[in-house]
Amino acid sequence: MRQVLGASSLAEQVTEAVREAIRSGELRAGELYSVYQLAERLNVSRTPVREALLGLAETGLVRFERNRGFRVVRRDPKDIAEVFHLRLLLEVPAARLAAMNAAPLDGLRAELAAMRTAAEDHDEPRFMSHDRAFHDLLLLAGGNAKLAGIVRGLRDATIALGASTADRSRSLSDIADEHEPILAALAAGDADGAAAAVRAHAAHTGELLLAQVAAENGTPVDPADADLIRSALFLS
Amino acid sequence: MRQVLGASSLAEQVTEAVREAIRSGELRAGELYSVYQLAERLNVSRTPVREALLGLAETGLVRFERNRGFRVVRRDPKDIAEVFHLRLLLEVPAARLAAMNAAPLDGLRAELAAMRTAAEDHDEPRFMSHDRAFHDLLLLAGGNAKLAGIVRGLRDATIALGASTADRSRSLSDIADEHEPILAALAAGDADGAAAAVRAHAAHTGELLLAQVAAENGTPVDPADADLIRSALFLS
DNA sequence: AGCTGACATGTAGCATGTTACATGTCAGTG
DNA sequence: CACTGACATGTAACATGCTACATGTCAGCT
Known part of the structure; x- marks a missing residue:
């Protein structure tokens, strides 16, 4: 993941990766995930993952639950x-x-x-x-x-x-x-x-x-x- | 700053503090600031300050400049x-x-x-x-x-x-x-x-x-x- | 069986250490 | 004087350590 040319910040790359994972169904709506797991799976530290998810939370795509994890918001x-x-x-x-x-x-x-x-x-x-x-x-x-x-x-x-x-x-x-x-x-x-x-x-x-x-x-x-x-x- | 009752996260409190600082003119549009300084002034660590600013950046209120600082966006x-x-x-x-x-x-x-x-x-x-x-x-x-x-x-x-x-x-x-x-x-x-x-x-x-x-x-x-x-x- | 509460588990949230880099400065060169 | 490039400075971005807490579990009690 590190040192991917042409992309600006790791956080942005993670944002795209998460978007794609949601599209592909790899991350299922309603399920509970953690920044830890996701960071490990993407081979980056927790910080850029958290920043990416905070951004997505602001657009309403995911929601954080304190000390529990984050959830992909279910669209109705x-x-x-x-x-x-x-x-x-x-x-x-x-x-x-x-x-x-x-x-x-x-x-x-x-x-x-x-x-x-x-x-x-x-x-x-x-x-x-x-x-x-x-x-x-x-x-x-x-x-x-x-x-x-x-x-x-x-x-x-x-x-x-x-x-x-x-x-x-x-x-x-x-x-x-x-x-x-x-x-x-x-x-x-x-x-x-x-x-x-x-x-x-x-x-x-x-x-x-x-x-x-x-x-x-x-x-x-x-x-x-x-x-x-x-x-x-x-x-x- | 720590342990302020009724408010959920430090980052959110910082968000409000920055909004207020911009309103009051304490943070001037166009000027260059750093997360370091701001964190010290608010007596919190850099993380919640950065998170708050990232949120404000997403709404277009501030802009980050890599390795230079962040700037309050000038409204025209x-x-x-x-x-x-x-x-x-x-x-x-x-x-x-x-x-x-x-x-x-x-x-x-x-x-x-x-x-x-x-x-x-x-x-x-x-x-x-x-x-x-x-x-x-x-x-x-x-x-x-x-x-x-x-x-x-x-x-x-x-x-x-x-x-x-x-x-x-x-x-x-x-x-x-x-x-x-x-x-x-x-x-x-x-x-x-x-x-x-x-x-x-x-x-x-x-x-x-x-x-x-x-x-x-x-x-x-x-x-x-x-x-x-x-x-x-x-x-x- | 039904209830309760101590405890283990896993996490967000926060603090802090580390690194690469964009810029300003200024001595050295033509 | 103009120009270049090594270097110092300060920063965002990233990595990682730490803590309080929400929940699940399960033994012990009624």
């Missing part, structure tokens, strides 16, 4: 609903503003193209990386860097527990398709169209994810959760 | 604009939803009353605490706890550097007054009215703060900053 459908409610409230206006300012069309086209080739290769990590870059570009074009940062955090929080619709509810190329109307509207300078396209994309993703998580739990979708997402539709 | 008008743009996008829909659901009118009335008595006593900390509680209640009534948390963070980030309009641009009782229309609209179940009242309150605060910071710097308000705030008016 309500979390999904809240995240997509928020994303609609933030991403839709950002898209509208991006259309009104000058959207970075070339960059967006490049990311979408990269998503398509990644989809053909069935390379989900690469696909997700470009998906993320696409949305990042769009959000930054809205003119509010803090907003972009918050949405980025929301995306990471949901992805961290494998909450992805890719190749479950939708194929990768289906997802890429949903970005076309966004790009088209931006190219046309159509603010309403861009807003509508982003709204449709985000709402669709949210509802699929909600249904998927409900199915995993074997329970029906709580209408309140679906309503929370939908309530953001006419508010944005 | 653009930050103010971004924060209020975000608050408008989030608080206005939340108010609308709160009006449509059942707003916790009793609690809100109690907080507003407490704000009034604090205003009479010219007790700004107490006033701010109830102001915060008022907005917290309102946001939670919107039904999205994560949204409430994010807005809370945005509020904290701005007040941490004394960025308050209280008794500069407005008296405390002026600020209390601005909450009346919100409460009235909520009591009447008037969603549009509640949205408009919150929008007016937030936009007003943002513009005053922008002007105030510009005046401190002796520069005119950057139109782009004012536009960013205003752009959220017709988006929410």
